[in-house]
Amino acid sequence: xxxxxxxxxxxxxxxxxxxxxxxxxxxxxxxxxxxxxxxxxxxxxxxxxxxxxxxxxxxxxxxxxxxxxxxxxxxxxxxxxxxxxxxxxxxxxxxxxxxxxxxxxxxxxxxxxxxxxxxxxxxxxxxxxxxxxxxxxxxxxxxxxxxxxxxxxxxxxxxxxxxxxxxxxxxxxxxxxxxxxxxxxxxxxxxxxxxxxxxxxxxxxxxxxxxxxxxxxxxxxxxxxxxxxxxxxxxxxxxxxxxxxxxxxxxxxxxxxxxxxxxxxxxxxxxxxxxxxxxxxxxxxxxxxxxxxxxxxxxxxxxxxxxxxxxxxxxxxxxxxxxxxxxxxxxxxxxxxxxxxxxxxxxxxxxxxxxxxxx
Amino acid sequence: xxxxxxxxxxxxxxxxxxxxxxxxxxxxxxxxxxxxxxxxxxxxxxxxxx
Amino acid sequence: xxxxxxxxxxxxxxxxxxxxxxxxxxxxxxxxxxxxxxxxxxxxxxxxxxxxxxxxxxxxxxxxxxxxxxxxxxxxxxxxxxxxxxxxxxxxxxxxxxxxxxxxxxxxxxxxxxxxxxxxxxxxxxxxxxxxxxxxxxxxxx
Numbered sequence: 001x002x003x004x005x006x007x008x009x010x011x012x013x014x015x016x017x018x019x020x021x022x023x024x025x026x027x028x029x030x031x032x033x034x035x036x037x038x039x040x041x042x043x044x045x046x047x048x049x050x051x052x053x054x055x056x057x058x059x060x061x062x063x064x065x066x067x068x069x070x071x072x073x074x075x076x077x078x079x080x081x082x083x084x085x086x087x088x089x090x091x092x093x094x095x096x097x098x099x100x101x102x103x104x105x106x107x108x109x110x111x112x113x114x115x116x117x118x119x120x121x122x123x124x125x126x127x128x129x130x131x132x133x134x135x136x137x138x139x140x141x142x143x144x145x146x147x148x149x150x151x152x153x154x155x156x157x158x159x160x161x162x163x164x165x166x167x168x169x170x171x172x173x174x175x176x177x178x179x180x181x182x183x184x185x186x187x188x189x190x191x192x193x194x195x196x197x198x199x200x201x202x203x204x205x206x207x208x209x210x211x212x213x214x215x216x217x218x219x220x221x222x223x224x225x226x227x228x229x230x231x232x233x234x235x236x237x238x239x240x241x242x243x244x245x246x247x248x249x250x251x252x253x254x255x256x257x258x259x260x261x262x263x264x265x266x267x268x269x270x271x272x273x274x275x276x277x278x279x280x281x282x283x284x285x286x287x288x289x290x291x292x293x294x295x296x297x298x299x300x301x302x303x304x305x306x307x308x309x310x311x312x313x314x315x316x317x318x319x320x321x322x323x324x325x326x327x328x329x330x331x332x333x334x335x336x337x338x339x340x341x342x343x344x345x346x347x348x349x350x351x352x353x354x355x356x357x358x359x
Numbered sequence: 360x361x362x363x364x365x366x367x368x369x370x371x372x373x374x375x376x377x378x379x380x381x382x383x384x385x386x387x388x389x390x391x392x393x394x395x396x397x398x399x400x401x402x403x404x405x406x407x408x409x
Numbered sequence: 410x411x412x413x414x415x416x417x418x419x420x421x422x423x424x425x426x427x428x429x430x431x432x433x434x435x436x437x438x439x440x441x442x443x444x445x446x447x448x449x450x451x452x453x454x455x456x457x458x459x460x461x462x463x464x465x466x467x468x469x470x471x472x473x474x475x476x477x478x479x480x481x482x483x484x485x486x487x488x489x490x491x492x493x494x495x496x497x498x499x500x501x502x503x504x505x506x507x508x509x510x511x512x513x514x515x516x517x518x519x520x521x522x523x524x525x526x527x528x529x530x531x532x533x534x535x536x537x538x539x540x541x542x543x544x545x546x547x548x549x550x551x
Contacts (some may be wrong), residue, residue: 393428400427
């Protein structure tokens with residue numbers, strides 16, 4: 001009898017230990033983490049030769065239909081791997097419909113593209129090549145074009161132990177993209193315990209970021225993104241309305257994704273295009289905030305030119321009719337502090353990319 | 360303290376504008392062009408006619 | 410092409426305020442890029458660079474040897490001198506020098522502009538240039 005009662009003790013102790021452990025883990029949304037290492041898939045390990053090959057392909061204009069564009073055309077090293085436009089540049093005579101996202105820390109995303117249509121950089125890399133309004137390249141053809149370049153043939157043999165294939169082109173580009181990282185930012189140093197890494201203003205801004213501003217609800221983890229899709233009802237970008245070339249682009253994408261009524265589509269359906277789930281209508285993936293001071297204009301359609309506009313949008317509780325956000329009621333000073341945090345704390349070391357010699 | 364804060368902001372603003380407005384030294388040399396040599400704005404274009 | 414009309418309009422709207430300098434950066438995998446650059450520089454030897462430059466932009470991609478000779482005629486050039494210069498690749502060194510300069514500046518496509526040293530890559534709209542040029546003119550006045 002006595003013995004039986006005592007046996008409860010270890011049980012309670014274990015339950016409490018688990019509860020305490022979970023609490024210290026702090027796994028709730030809103031937890032920020034400093035950079036530790038970049039995730040690399042097992043089937044595409046990083047090697048210096050592969051990264052160098054990927055860099056060459058990234059800058060190679062062979063990858064576009066008319067030889068005028070490379071990946072770098074819309075992801076320019078000097079513009080934090082964006083193109084600085086509200087709506088991304090496009091294949092000559094066509095129009096794009098979304099903003100060119102930064103490639104900095106792209107390795108951390110679980111979903112690529114604003115609509116999350118693929119889950120790995122290896123799957124992502126060939127999409128803009130094939131896209132009629134981006135690089136407009138035939139993949140069968142690009143394989144043959146690269147196979148007639150001896151330097152490339154040799155590099156593929158060395159890196160992959162085999163011939164040029166479209167999959168390996170994508171793998172090499174993905175490996176290069178995984179080197180584009182925001183490193184050693186004031187936020188990273190602060191989270192690792194360096195108290196002086198943030199200025200007083202940035203510290204105040206950080207408190208708003210975590211507290212009253214509710215930014216961490218979606219912008220958390222190493223990459224300051226929850227990798228989820230949210231419909232914020234961002235205002236439409238007027239340049240996308242009433243331009244038949246944009247209409248053609250959006251209907252083309254919708255058709256490819258088997259959107260039934262693509263012929264009458266006049267707006268960007270966002271994640272809905274992929275899932276056909278009502279809750280995903282006009283939902284777009286949360287972007288990283290790393291290097292945000294260099295990646296303007298903002299949002300999937302580049303509608304906001306400055307961080308002030310972005311902060312005002314969230315402060316007002318997002319766009320008309322959205323159910324994701326609520327007004328924040330930030331004071332002018334709080335907005336300034338938040339902006340200071342975004343600009344100052346999230347800027348890592350400059351990424352320098354030496355332009356490679358293209359064979 | 361307030362002064363310090365202002366200084367930080369100013370420093371940030373200036374370093375930012377430098378980052379975005381990096382100026383490259385590109386020699387004009389004897390390259391052809393259009394317009395007056397003493398114009399306030401010199402625009403050097405690297406071109407491919409095809 | 411592409412950006413040509415925007416640059417034209419800038420030169421008109423900012424007459425006397427902008428000077429355009431052209432550097433050659435022909436892409437090795439285009440058939441007529443190099444000869445077109447030769448043609449522009451050959452015309453420059455005869456003081457008719459601008460006429461040829463505009464014709465080349467307008468007629469691109471029709472830039473084969475016969476077409477270039479026709480454009481020389483239209484521009485009022487000494488056609489014999491022009492053709493000799495073209496065939497002898499008289500300006501190969503200048504073109505190579507420009508290309509090396511482009512490489513040293515990490516340029517990976519055309520066109521690229523340096524507006525008082527500020528870099529603009531790729532085809533941009535008129536307003537994009539206008540903003541930068543207005544800033545530069547304002548800075549100059551200060």
